[in-house]
Amino acid sequence: MIAVRIETEEALEEAFRIRKDVFIDEQGTPEEEEYDEFDTLETAEHILVLDEDQAVGTARWRIVEGVGKFERICILASHRKLGIGNLIVHKLEELALKKGITNVKLHGQVQAEGFYHKLGYETCSDVFMEDGIPHVLMRKKLPETSQNPLS
Numbered sequence: 001m002i003a004v005r006i007e008t009e010e011a012l013e014e015a016f017r018i019r020k021d022v023f024i025d026e027q028g029t030p031e032e033e034e035y036d037e038f039d040t041l042e043t044a045e046h047i048l049v050l051d052e053d054q055a056v057g058t059a060r061w062r063i064v065e066g067v068g069k070f071e072r073i074c075i076l077a078s079h080r081k082l083g084i085g086n087l088i089v090h091k092l093e094e095l096a097l098k099k100g101i102t103n104v105k106l107h108g109q110v111q112a113e114g115f116y117h118k119l120g121y122e123t124c125s126d127v128f129m130e131d132g133i134p135h136v137l138m139r140k141k142l143p144e145t146s147q148n149p150l151s
Contacts, residue, residue: 001087005046006041012041017055018056022074022076023074047092049079056076059071067105070089071107089116108121113138119140121140124137124139
């Protein structure tokens with residue numbers, strides 16, 4: 001498995017297909033709420049996780065008021081529990097550090113809160129609803145170097 005930065009519109013379409021499978025089809029997010037103005041190569045950095053030649057996970061990140069905001073983290077159901085979530089988060093952290101960003105945040109689904117805690121994220125809010133799914137705000141101060149256990 002490898003996480004790569006998306007650099008082509010074709011790869012971005014692969015990311016959108018994964019997001020459709022996970023967020024729209026599986027979790028019931030309305031399609032009009034899933035895609036937004038940050039879904040371009042110019043407005044956010046997007047990543048894709050590849051299992052050989054199959055795209056199986058994706059995420060994006062952007063800088064908001066000097067803080068890295070990790071978004072749209074998802075993995076196809078067929079590839080969950082294989083460590084891909086760790087790979088995605090570490091890749092996002094690596095990209096943030098390359099831009100000098102050491103404070104990051106994300107809106108984590110409550111069901112994934114424990115996963116993020118294991119990666120050093122702290123819950124910083126009460127539960128709130130986003131796209132009909134309970135979430136919490138989570139933050140982390142990144143060390144100067146990020147260790148990726150899968151690379």
